[in-house]
Amino acid sequence: MLFMLCCVKNKFVRSVGTCFRFTSRYITYVQGQSPINEGPGKSRVREYFYYIDHQGQLFLDDTKVKNFITCFKDKKFLAFFFKRMKVNKSGVYTDEFPYVSVCGPELNYIRCDDRPIVYTNIVETDDGDLLSYNHAHDKLTVDFQPDKICMLPHSGRVYYPTKEKYGHVALVKSSLAIEFSPYFEFGEKGEYAPPTHFNWKGTRYTLTNDMLKYVMDFDGGGTQVQ
Structure with a gap:
């Protein structure tokens, strides 16, 4: 057809x-x-x-x-x-x-809809936490570095780095983003700016927010390859 x-x-x-x-x-x-x-x-x-x-x-x-x-x-x-x-x-x-x-x-x-790589769940191992992506479970994973996570306050979507060939930035699945949301801390600008810290398993991480330079918001909340 x-x-x-x-x-x-x-x-x-x-x-x-x-x-x-x-x-x-x-x-x-x-x-x-x-x-x-x-x-x-x-x-x-x-x-x-x-x-x-x-x-x-x-x-x-x-x-x-x-x-x-x-x-x-x-x-x-x-x-x-x-x-x-x-x-x-x-x-x-x-x-x-x-x-x-x-x-x-x-x-x-x-x-x-947004980014081709979407992190779907956390995989806990003896060597540390992993992020699995695109529903391939243990066949597609990366190390989870909590200081690299980034939230856009406009859309509420959460992003995390991926390989350059994928466009640098990956989306975090909405259910996992909701699971992460209580661990974010906002700075003096409040919720109008990206969070500044992330609390994960007893450690308070200062967020680098490096992903912001790669992500451009459209009105619909989508992102653009850069």
Whole structure:
């Protein structure tokens, strides 16, 4: 089935066979399409299109109803997919799908509600706490450094660093952010400014708030790749 993706003021709307007014740009695609690459030595690739919601769930972009039932849940697949993801600098679909996961002959273009990497839960180990991301559990983790966490007071969303190839900044899943919220301390400016300290397991950490230089708020609370 042919789908049309419309970009309206930094927001995306999908429709079939039509497009909304006031649209600065739109694309059409078919899942698994193989654009012909001309010239000797060129081979065909298959293109797929994905969407990541603010809970870190991965879907085919044209899935009509996006929920826990329709998202991808196989941990091995999720680990394979996200380890190969990076910022899309190919010049193809870069505005509409700012990330891409290259899996052999497949180019998987990705857009997201906020950030493609979403930390979903804490994993406690004998060597310290880990953050697991995008529902791959122990197959995708990073060390948790409490002083690196950052909250945006405008949206209430919480962010944490990730690799440069993912865009530097990852989102913290809303349920985990709510779990973290009692441990934040605000400075003299109160809740109108980012928190200054974070209390975690008996230690009071001074927050670096390094993530602020990478995160730009839009009116809708989303963020932009920098």
